[in-house]
Amino acid sequence: TVSQVHAVEILDSRSRPTLAVTLETDAGQHVRAGVPAGASTGTREAVELRDHDPHRYSGQGVLQAVQSVNGEILDRLRGQTFDGPSDLDHALIELDGTENKSRLGANAIVGVSIAAARAFAETAGVPLWKHLSGEVAEPRMPVPHFNVINGGVHALNELDFQEFMIAPLGAPSIAEAVRAGSEIYGALRALLHGRGMSVGLGDEGGFAPEIAQPEEALDLLVEAIRTAGYTPGRDGVAIAMDPASSEFYHDGAYRVAGQDFTSDQMIDRYADIVERYPVWLLEDGLAESDWDGWQRLTERLGDTVELVGDDIFCTNPKIIAEAITKGVGNASLIKVNQIGTVTETLDAMRVARDGGYAQFVSHRSGETEDAFIADLTVGSGSGHLKSGAPARGERVAKYARLVEIEDVTDLPYGLR
Ligand code: PGA
Numbered sequence: 001t002v003s004q005v006h007a008v009e010i011l012d013s014r015s016r017p018t019l020a021v022t023l024e025t026d027a028g029q030h031v032r033a034g035v036p037a038g039a040s041t042g043t044r045e046a047v048e049l050r051d052h053d054p055h056r057y058s059g060q061g062v063l064q065a066v067q068s069v070n071g072e073i074l075d076r077l078r079g080q081t082f083d084g085p086s087d088l089d090h091a092l093i094e095l096d097g098t099e100n101k102s103r104l105g106a107n108a109i110v111g112v113s114i115a116a117a118r119a120f121a122e123t124a125g126v127p128l129w130k131h132l133s134g135e136v137a138e139p140r141m142p143v144p145h146f147n148v149i150n151g152g153v154h155a156l157n158e159l160d161f162q163e164f165m166i167a168p169l170g171a172p173s174i175a176e177a178v179r180a181g182s183e184i185y186g187a188l189r190a191l192l193h194g195r196g197m198s199v200g201l202g203d204e205g206g207f208a209p210e211i212a213q214p215e216e217a218l219d220l221l222v223e224a225i226r227t228a229g230y231t232p233g234r235d236g237v238a239i240a241m242d243p244a245s246s247e248f249y250h251d252g253a254y255r256v257a258g259q260d261f262t263s264d265q266m267i268d269r270y271a272d273i274v275e276r277y278p279v280w281l282l283e284d285g286l287a288e289s290d291w292d293g294w295q296r297l298t299e300r301l302g303d304t305v306e307l308v309g310d311d312i313f314c315t316n317p318k319i320i321a322e323a324i325t326k327g328v329g330n331a332s333l334i335k336v337n338q339i340g341t342v343t344e345t346l347d348a349m350r351v352a353r354d355g356g357y358a359q360f361v362s363h364r365s366g367e368t369e370d371a372f373i374a375d376l377t378v379g380s381g382s383g384h385l386k387s388g389a390p391a392r393g394e395r396v397a398k399y400a401r402l403v404e405i406e407d408v409t410d411l412p413y414g415l416r
């Protein structure tokens with residue numbers, strides 16, 4: 001039985017306001033959740049409520065969302081007993097009453113939903129990952145994807161592609177994968193510094209050097225992987241990219257380093273990249289509105305590369321189902337705040353699984369120290385997650401949680 005729900009406005013890792021939510025029960029549970037926030041958002045994401053008061057935080061305040069929790073949501077939940085997370089999440093969805101959670105705010109709802117999932121796990125007396133297990137696939141430890149070079153809207157450099165990640169697919173365990181991530185991150189820093197390039201960081205803790213072409217970033221990564229003593233490739237440390245291409249797609253053209261490309265020219269470039277570099281995963285290679293291009297990209301590279309839809313799918317079970325029918329991509333990114341409740345997130349993962357699509361669990365560029373996604377990726381058996389660089393508290397919190405889970409379990413590591 002819920003006895004109290006309360007939210008307060010705090011800062012996220014980008015110094016923008018977000019919510020911290022606490023939830024208490026009659027049984028004495030006191031749980032908390034921090035709400036993440038994106039910068040390169042899909043247009044069909046659940047709606048994050050912002051105050052748009054120019055006199056506070058440049059309009060980014062979340063006092064209305066805080067009021068949703070401390071007012072209507074509290075009134076609805078207090079004194080009520082719920083059978084499980086799905087029961088409570090559906091009460092929130094109904095209370096909001098809109099298709100995209102725009103009335104109470106997805107940021108308000110997701111904070112309560114995550115806190116509630118924790119309370120249910122505590123009630124059951126099991127770790128959160130275990131409480132979430134059995135919903136999608138057998139639990140396992142995921143391959144961490146460390147975002148070590150930042151561009152796009154996450155950095156102020158000229159690099160249009162947003163994320164360049166290293167993925168220790170061949171590591172024996174999470175602990176060793178984290179070690180590889182950190183050692184390669186260190187090697188990359190030395191490499192950049194040695195060349196007189198900036199070692200300043202982007203929003204997700206990766207370096208933001210003064211480069212413009214994606215191939216330059218890939219060259220740097222391959223060299224850093226080797227310098228740190230690892231083997232580039234699927235048996236060692238592979239590379240993943242999230243160009244987040246919706247951000248540089250305008251009037252039917254992709255603008256990369258000042259040059260315009262058609263969808264087919266982008267596909268050619270990706271095919272060339274995949275041939276020359278150990279890139280195993282490509283997220284948002286094409287824009288969220290370019291479904292035809294996505295189909296051709298999937299025909300061309302779908303057998304060899306994991307093609308992840310982020311902005312195009314928005315963790316939305318209906319859109320993922322449509323994509324499966326149309327042969328668009330072969331994997332879905334999974335961000336809890338894109339859809340707004342834990343229950344719908346698990347629905348999205350099941351829809352993806354049933355269609356043969358992989359599920360890639362993800363943080364947002366604006367984060368708190370909340371490590372919910374670590375438990376989600378383990379419990380759902382998604383096999384891989386991205387949570388930014390192997391540095392900075394809000395990123396490392398997730399990797400640390402994974403190491404701690406591994407320490408007390410004997411779950412298998414790696415992709416399914
Ligand atoms: P976002 O970026 O959190 O700013 O949306 C992450 C991503 O595009 O995957």
Ligand code: ZN
Binds near residue numbers: 311
């Ligand atoms: Zn993305």
